[in-house]
Amino acid sequence: MKLTLVTGLTGLLLLGTIVELLRRRQLREKYGMLWLAVLVVVIPLSLFPRLLDNVAELLGVASGVSLVLFLGIVFLLLVCVHLSWEVSALEEETRTLAEDFALLRAQIDADRAARDELVSTDG
Amino acid sequence: MVNGKRTLIIIPALNESGSIADVVGEVRGELPGVDVLVVDDGSTDRTAAVAVAAGALVAKLPYNLGVGGAMRLGYRYARDHDYDVAIQIDADGQHDPRYVPKLVDLLDDNDLVIGARFAGEGDYTVRGPRRWAMVMLSAVLSRVAHTKLTDTTSGFRAANRRVIDMFATWYPAEYLGDTVETLVHTARRGYRIRQVPVAMRKRMAGTPSHSPARAMIYLGRAFAVLTLALIRR
Numbered sequence: 001m002k003l004t005l006v007t008g009l010t011g012l013l014l015l016g017t018i019v020e021l022l023r024r025r026q027l028r029e030k031y032g033m034l035w036l037a038v039l040v041v042v043i044p045l046s047l048f049p050r051l052l053d054n055v056a057e058l059l060g061v062a063s064g065v066s067l068v069l070f071l072g073i074v075f076l077l078l079v080c081v082h083l084s085w086e087v088s089a090l091e092e093e094t095r096t097l098a099e100d101f102a103l104l105r106a107q108i109d110a111d112r113a114a115r116d117e118l119v120s121t122d123g
Numbered sequence: 124m125v126n127g128k129r130t131l132i133i134i135p136a137l138n139e140s141g142s143i144a145d146v147v148g149e150v151r152g153e154l155p156g157v158d159v160l161v162v163d164d165g166s167t168d169r170t171a172a173v174a175v176a177a178g179a180l181v182a183k184l185p186y187n188l189g190v191g192g193a194m195r196l197g198y199r200y201a202r203d204h205d206y207d208v209a210i211q212i213d214a215d216g217q218h219d220p221r222y223v224p225k226l227v228d229l230l231d232d233n234d235l236v237i238g239a240r241f242a243g244e245g246d247y248t249v250r251g252p253r254r255w256a257m258v259m260l261s262a263v264l265s266r267v268a269h270t271k272l273t274d275t276t277s278g279f280r281a282a283n284r285r286v287i288d289m290f291a292t293w294y295p296a297e298y299l300g301d302t303v304e305t306l307v308h309t310a311r312r313g314y315r316i317r318q319v320p321v322a323m324r325k326r327m328a329g330t331p332s333h334s335p336a337r338a339m340i341y342l343g344r345a346f347a348v349l350t351l352a353l354i355r356r
Binding site: 095102106109 | 162180181182183184185186188192195196199200203296
């Protein structure tokens with residue numbers, strides 16, 4: 001009973017955190033939805049840890065808790081890979097921005113030099 | 124103009140204020156009528172100011188992107204300003220601009236021309252893992268490109284319009300990607316690659332690394348980059 005209280009409260013706390021972050025627009029919706037979907041699975045499991053025992057038996061896993069642990073690690077690994085992918089995409093975007101910025105600055109410098117030359121030959 | 128072609132010399136530079144003025148000055152002296160673009164790759168010293176004073180065009184990146192990042196910027200500049208030929212030269216003064224007309228000549232029948240050490244001219248020698256890496260790279264890349272390539276990591280290259288257009292949109296920023304991966308990519312798309320022997324000089328500033336551990340790491344990374352390049356589309 002104690003354990004159920006700990007896991008259940010943890011689950012609800014996570015849910016509260018995600019909802020609050022979404023409410024304050026600190027989390028992009030695509031990530032918020034992902035974590036909410038995860039919590040929809042996690043909270044019932046935190047209240048009734050034996051829920052997956054039948055599925056675990058079917059897959060040859062000793063207990064439902066082990067199965068949840070395994071699936072959790074696989075899921076977190078996938079999340080990490082996804083984040084690396086997102087960062088790579090972001091780096092490519094910032095690289096392009098940096099190049100655009102440098103090209104614009106070079107263009108401005110060239111225009112200014114041309115104008116200065118014009119002014120000095122006129123005057 | 125070199126041989127009637129509008130030519131842009133691209134010099135990627137990171138903290139090269141010690142040598143950039145001499146390099147720019149020499150290029151402009153040897154090759155009158157070409158434009159020199161120094162891409163300042165986020166230097167913290169006065170590289171950009173020194174290059175401007177030496178008479179180069181300067182594009183200054185807001186932060187360091189690596190040689191590949193600097194080069195894509197250079198090729199974008201070449202494409203946007205309608206150059207016929209873009210030539211990459213190192214900022215440390217090891218490439219002799221007197222070879223440029225030779226490279227440009229060969230662009231009549233080729234799309235990408237590489238100025239290569241160890242190809243008969245000059246007295247550049249390398250030993251140990253660094254040498255193994257170079258042997259491996261040149262063996263594999265020569266097969267891929269259907270031409271003899273002995274110095275695949277050379278930063279002395281000339282590109283025609285077709286290759287400028289490609290490099291302006293696609294140029295990897297990763298380590299060794301600017302040399303090894305671009306060669307695989309270019310060769311696979313049917314562009315003709317050719318190397319010419321050039322003599323390399325001692326760097327005007329900076330020192331090359333000679334630690335054996337670093338050489339081993341270099342070999343490992345070269346192998347990884349090459350493998351990735353080959354399995355990529």
